Amino acid sequence: AQTVTQSQPEMSVQEAETVTLSCTYDTSESDYYLFWYKQPPSRQMILVIRQEAYKQQNATENRFSVNFQKAAKSFSLKISDSQLGDAAMYFCAYRGYSSNTGKLIFGQGTTLQVKP
């Protein structure tokens, strides 16, 4: 069975600085999708970035980028120029490409604090 692990329950960063959140996963599949979701205090789950495993190029969305290491089964999220609005819980999630259900497997989450 696939698993997703986020080993950092809490992280903090100074405003305008860069922070990296870690995520590792375990799977026997060769094709899959990986996601980072943001959950602010409002509880709304917001997609931050997604990565297809067959793509070698790391995904980027404005200040958010990933470091996808397929062999190491690692998928970290880098937030550059951190802003107060980035404070939230961040979840890493996995979905197998062959899964016709589309269900996501989530990590435990990392709470990010942004200090002014």
Next chain:
Amino acid sequence: NAGVTQTPKFQVLKTGQSMTLQCAQDMNHNSMYWYRQDPGMGLRLIYYSASEGTTDKGEVPNGYNVSRLNKREFSLRLESAAPSQTSVYFCASKPTSGTDTQYFGPGTRLTVL
């Protein structure tokens, strides 16, 4: 478009009571999901519906039932609530093709006393 909506936003039940959590989406998505979120455990899949008329168990289905009423609506029922079902419940939907992104509702915070 409202996206994915859930009702109620908050609910307090006594042990043994029943209730139904409602979810609706207006994006014409085929697939819908129910997750629960507990501290330190991330989100776990309870049930899902790959298309109208079908439902399947996820990782933690015990104590729950679901109904895919039509393409828009997917409800989650607790027949006899237990304190272990205290959690935040999220509904999500996804189109069959194109983007693989799941879109989440705002969640329901349920407390069972």
